[in-house]
Amino acid sequence: xxxxxxxxxxxxxxPAISPEEQAELAGKRVVIIGCGGLGGYIIELLARIGVGHLxxxxxxxxxxxxxxxxxxxxxxxxGQPKPLSAVRRLSIVNSExxxxxxxxxxxxxxxxxxxTGHDVAVDALDNGPSRLLLAAACRKVGIPLVxxxxxxxxxxxxxxxxxxxxxxLWEDGNGQITFGNLSCTAACVASVQVAxxxxxxxxxxxxxxxxxxxxxxxxxxxxxxxxxxx
Amino acid sequence: MxxxxxxxxxxxxxxxxxxxxDLPEGITANGALEAAFQEAGKTLTESIARSLVFMxxxxxxxxxxxxQDGDTLRVLFRILGG
Numbered sequence: 001x002x003x004x005x006x007x008x009x010x011x012x013x014x015p016a017i018s019p020e021e022q023a024e025l026a027g028k029r030v031v032i033i034g035c036g037g038l039g040g041y042i043i044e045l046l047a048r049i050g051v052g053h054l055x056x057x058x059x060x061x062x063x064x065x066x067x068x069x070x071x072x073x074x075x076x077x078x079g080q081p082k083p084l085s086a087v088r089r090l091s092i093v094n095s096e097x098x099x100x101x102x103x104x105x106x107x108x109x110x111x112x113x114x115x116t117g118h119d120v121a122v123d124a125l126d127n128g129p130s131r132l133l134l135a136a137a138c139r140k141v142g143i144p145l146v147x148x149x150x151x152x153x154x155x156x157x158x159x160x161x162x163x164x165x166x167x168x169l170w171e172d173g174n175g176q177i178t179f180g181n182l183s184c185t186a187a188c189v190a191s192v193q194v195a196x197x198x199x200x201x202x203x204x205x206x207x208x209x210x211x212x213x214x215x216x217x218x219x220x221x222x223x224x225x226x227x228x229x230x
Numbered sequence: 231m232x233x234x235x236x237x238x239x240x241x242x243x244x245x246x247x248x249x250x251x252d253l254p255e256g257i258t259a260n261g262a263l264e265a266a267f268q269e270a271g272k273t274l275t276e277s278i279a280r281s282l283v284f285m286x287x288x289x290x291x292x293x294x295x296x297x298q299d300g301d302t303l304r305v306l307f308r309i310l311g312g
Contacts, residue, residue: 038312126312151309153241168283168290170310176281177242181311214238214306225238225304228288 009094010050017049021202026052026096028201031115033057033106033134034124035082037181038148040071041190042124042197043086047094049198054090054097057114058082059105069183106130111137120200122193123147128170135170138162144200148193152179153218155189158208159196164229169212188215231255231299233262238306242278246270253297259284260293262303281307 010022017025030051032042035058043056061081066073072085083101090099102114106125115121115137123145125131131147138145138160145160149169160166192213199205212225233251237243246266253262260279267274284291285304297303 034312036312124312126310128308128310131310148312149309150311151307154307154309156309166290168285169308172308172310176308177277179309179311186312216241218241223238225285225306226288 009096013049017198017202021204022050025050025198025201028120029053029055029118030120030122030197030201031055031057031118032122032124033130034126035072035086036060036066036124036126037069037150037183037186038190038193039082039124040073040086041187042122042148042193044071044089044093045191045194046122046197047090047097047099049194050094050097051198051201052097053100055100055102055114055118056083056086057102057104057106059103069181069186106134106137108133112140115141115143118143120197121145122197123149124190124193125149128172131170132167135160135166139165146193146196146200148189150181150185150189152182153185153216154179155185155192155215155217156212157189157192157196157215158212158227159200160229161209166227166229182217185215185217188217231297233257233297233299234302235262235266236302236304238304239282242281242307243267243274243305244270244272246272255299257297258293259286259291259295259297259303259305262297263305283308 028051035056062073062078077085081103083103087099087101121138139162142162148157210227212227214223233253237248283306286301
């Protein structure tokens with residue numbers, strides 16, 4: 001990364017991120033599983049902050065019901081694969097970031113291969129079973145997982161080290177109450193996930209390890225919940 | 231025995247009392263939550279019950295986890311969207 005590059009595009013990242021850290025981010029590889037409500041914001045923000053290599057994974061296409069919150073969904077790309085819209089968007093936001101789209105759902109067969117070669121995985125999924133699968137693959141590959149989830153006005157974020165398990169948070173209870181998904185909740189949770197991801201990559205700050213951050217936007221309350229995963 | 235109840239599910243369960251409860255030995259996590267519902271004059275419905283996650287002293291717990299004196303029981307609801 002040249003000094004001209006840093007003083008242009010990333011000038012306003014300074015001094016929160018040092019020039020040396022900026023160069024470090026340029027060499028990092030992050031895989032984001034899900035390009036929907038959380039994923040769209042995560043992908044855009046990681047690209048803008050300067051993470052050099054993003055792999056974006058989603059087997060879905062855009063539908064009308066995505067328009068309320070999914071950053072890359074527009075009235076013009078309904079029916080198109082979500083990762084390809086991410087590629088198009090990032091080509092005009094930060095062409096210095098390399099983006100690899102994978103237009104497939106994460107499965108037991110492809111998960112390890114998709115995750116291998118990355119420094120961290122980011123959970124932007126929308127269901128429990130897929131999160132269990134992603135966490136298991138992160139354990140096998142040995143990379144941390146920045147997990148996020150949303151429901152209505154509520155959201156949660158935490159960082160899962162590969163030696164720990166948090167399956168109890170994702171095991172589906174059939175017939176459970178659903179909350180919908182709001183744009184503001186997706187954006188808030190995604191922003192926290194991006195901050196945690198950058199902190200993992202740079203080895204800085206106090207991570208949401210052994211702590212679950214719960215956002216309740218309806219009550220304007222953020223709470224840290226102690227998490228013992230040992 | 232004394233159990234501390236913390237609720238991260240108020241928007242589902244309504245205004246149950248958070249804090250310390252005197253409960254019989256051998257009570258389960260679900261039993262403790264039902265006691266809180268009873269005290270508030272409310273009913274723990276099946277749809278609410280299926281939406282809940284239990285933690286005891288910061289660790290994962292099940293509905294049938296037997297509580298010990300001094301335990302902190304936290305009840306959250308599942309948030310799985312993205």
